[in-house]
Amino acid sequence: MMVLNALFPVIAIICAGIALQKTHFLDAAFFRSSDRLVYFVLFPVLLFWKIGAAPLDPTQDTHYLAAIGCAVLAVFIVSLFFVRMAGVEAFKVGSFSQSCYRFNTYIGMAVVINLFDEKGVQLFGILVGLVIPFINVLSVSVLIWFSGKEQNVMDKLLGTIKSLLVNPLIIGCLCGLAYARLVGGFPSYISNTLQLLASTTLPLALLSIGGSLTFRGLQGNFWLAMAGACFKLVLLPLFGLFFLAIFGVSGLPWQVSLLYLSLPTSTAIYVLSSQLHSDTDLASAAIVVSTCCAFATMSIAIYWITI
Incomplete structure (x- = not known):
């Protein structure tokens, strides 16, 4: 029942997004606008509110962050060996590589909120804020390396660094961490305001995920x-x-990490593949396949967490 309670709302809203897109009740322009609103305003507010809602526990085990970082790096390396051994076309490598380790933040946060208390959400928010820059560096490095275009490589690298510095999700996480460290908790009127703003975030994000899913690729x-x-x-x-066991991670950090590991790939791989000249059809296909399959892995993770 816990699996159903955690996942059914997510599946239902994504399916609603698919239906609204297929019936043309909402068009592509709406989904583009809602994506911008969620990415630049609403989700950073949600992260700031959830992370800053409680003081940081200085005794909290943070080894889960290192374990997840090692796991992502390991998959990144193995995926490069795979593309070499399988003879994957250079045009497709960037899109494929991203699909192996990028994660869907919106689905993750929706499930985390359904499963955990404020502390669990805070741990997931910290994980998001630290892993996103690392994953972006890996993704862009592969995309540039296999793009076949040596010109403007430095411009692309500088652009990547700039995009990380102004990434609204990272800024929201860092501001939340700073607030939690210095203050922790919000007055009721501020919390109610942030809650009202944040309450629109995940429904819009999940609708947009459904609206963007296409089987064309x-x-x-x-x-x-x-x-x-x-x-x-x-x-x-x-x-x-393996790395969670090596680093001795247990309790709530282990549970949050397990859910993170079960998430589908990010819809952002399509955008980055388009910007850096990789295969957008493959990116689209990877998003659809990963999203459909991930409901099985998330179900297993949630069942494991709750037994």
Whole structure:
């Protein structure tokens, strides 16, 4: 029942987004606008509110952050060996590589809020804020390396650094951490205001995920997309469990980490693939396959957490 309670609302809203897009009740312009609103305003507010809501516990085990970082790096390295051994076209490598380790922040936060208390949400928010820059560096490095275009590489690197410095999700996390460290907790009138703003975030984000899902790219890309899903949803959790054990992570950080490891790949891989000249059809296929398969892995993770 806990699995159903945690996942059904997420599945229902994503399916609603698909239905609204297919019936043309909402168009692409709406989803683009809602994506911008969520990404630049609402989700950073949600992260700031959830992370800053309680004082940071100085005794809290942070080894889960190192364990997740090691797992992501391990999958990144193995995925590069795979593309070499499998002879994946250079044009497709950037999109494939991203699909192996990027994660969907919105689905993750929606499930975390359904499962955990404020402390669990805070731990997930800290994880998001620290892992996003690391993953972006890995993603952009591969995209540039396999782009076949040596010109403007420095401009792309500088652009990546700039995008990380002004990334609204990272800023929201860092501000929340600073507030939690210095103050912790909000007056009721501030908390109520932030809660009202944040309450619109995840429904809009999940609707947009549904509205952006397209099966157009599956033809000719299904098996490579499935391989990426196996890296993301099978190999990454295995590496993650290994490193969590190595670092001795237990309790709530272990539970939050397990849920993180079960998440589908991020819809952002399509945008980055488009910007840096990789295969957007493969990116689209990888998003669809990973999202569909991840409800099985998330169900297993939630069941494991709650037994």
